[in-house]
Amino acid sequence: MSSSLEVIYSVRVEFGDCDPAGIVWFPNFFRWIDAASRHFFMQCGVPRWEETAKTLGVIGTPLVDTHTRFVASASYGDELSIATRVAEWRHKSFVQAYRVMRGETLILECEEVRIFGGRREDGSLCALPVPAEIARLCGREV
Amino acid sequence: MSSSLEVIYSVRVEFGDCDPAGIVWFPNFFRWIDAASRHFFMQCGVPRWEETAKTLGVIGTPLVDTHTRFVASASYGDELSIATRVAEWRHKSFVQAYRVMRGETLILECEEVRIFGGRREDGSLCALPVPAEIARLCGREV
């Protein structure tokens, strides 16, 4: 089961995002990817995690696995767009996929496995079954 | 009322902390200063904020004012030490002061006003009177 929904998140690269080689220091890409992930859910109409914590027990979408392929570098002044979608819905996790572009130039591709995180009674994190209403909002095709 | 206690926090400057000019990008200095602030309290024996939230209602030490004078730049490979003390205890705030050094070279001086933050019933932040036991642990001279 995949999704056809794709949401764009746009980023201006700033001077301070770049390293002494003059290019984006790569951890900043993960900063933007995380924002794009959250932006995807917001655009789909999923409420803030404080809300879902109360209604569904979901406190966020912790990352389990991430695989990123860097194709071209970027620098300050660049305008990037991050196309985000859910590539796969699983029972207790989902695959979120990103393409970071500068115009027609592919900068990087990233594929993540995330879970819907809840808390056990002792406060520790656990993976909840993907909530049906969230998957539906995000365009899961049944 | 001031304090004689001074605590040192040490920092290695990394490649990614530097900008395209090859020197530390200044927001990173505030990252380290905030860590030095917290380190000061830990070294003085003040428990984690989760603990003090339960015992004293203190959830942390939000910043109210900061004034920083940059004297020399730093770059990756540098080892910095941040000497931290409380310069003044007030009724509902305190002044925390920092000197960032590389060996004998002064990099910057910073003086902050912070509060002991609590939460009002509606969840908003408020300044609590400085808890006597915390000030005592931190060496307040009466």
Next chain:
Amino acid sequence: MSSSLEVIYSVRVEFGDCDPAGIVWFPNFFRWIDAASRHFFMQCGVPRWEETAKTLGVIGTPLVDTHTRFVASASYGDELSIATRVAEWRHKSFVQAYRVMRGETLILECEEVRIFGGRREDGSLCALPVPAEIARLCGREV
């Protein structure tokens, strides 16, 4: 000599910009203020620092002094606007001033002293006299 020019830089606060207390971790404000500083010069038509390095010897605008007063906290989902201007032109430095707002709510005010940085023959940084053409682009009133 001051400036009447004011430029707005807008910021979306992201989940990862916030700390365990749920509010913006303050070094992130300095990240945005630095971007607003650079944005101001770009909007005024000042070229990239690589360009000015060749034409004027200016490699950037290093910070000498910053004073910030935090008035209200912000959290993820907030849209902030940073109004930026040059409050004063001096011979070898200038004062850049910022007001960070969330709608009508003042979040913080910041006043910085910056220099136009050049390099000495040994590679070290030095303050250059404020280039007349940059000040003119930025609306200096004579």
Next chain:
Amino acid sequence: MSSSLEVIYSVRVEFGDCDPAGIVWFPNFFRWIDAASRHFFMQCGVPRWEETAKTLGVIGTPLVDTHTRFVASASYGDELSIATRVAEWRHKSFVQAYRVMRGETLILECEEVRIFGGRREDGSLCALPVPAEIARLCGREV
């Protein structure tokens, strides 16, 4: 051809490294991994990139691919150690591998492909053949 050399980089997790869920915000792990990568080369006796830029044309080790598996979360106050090694030397790239531990607990595993980056005449980045002297310093087994 692999390496038996392993270098440990240690990290203190700070309050500001954590997000509103109270755990390390994942881009910070990449900040530390990048520092561990550089630390590995320094401990092996590889000079600063400014040096190697002059002697070998190597300006750094840009990332081409990274795959990370997150096993457990971490929070402020934690002391992490990052065991770093080169898992494989290729002709124009190498695989650098990391295990982030908190005591006996595995936090994450990461495997990266990096290159030794040089600059073409037009200033763009390119992959250089792995310099023999660097690989030797880093314990390449022939």
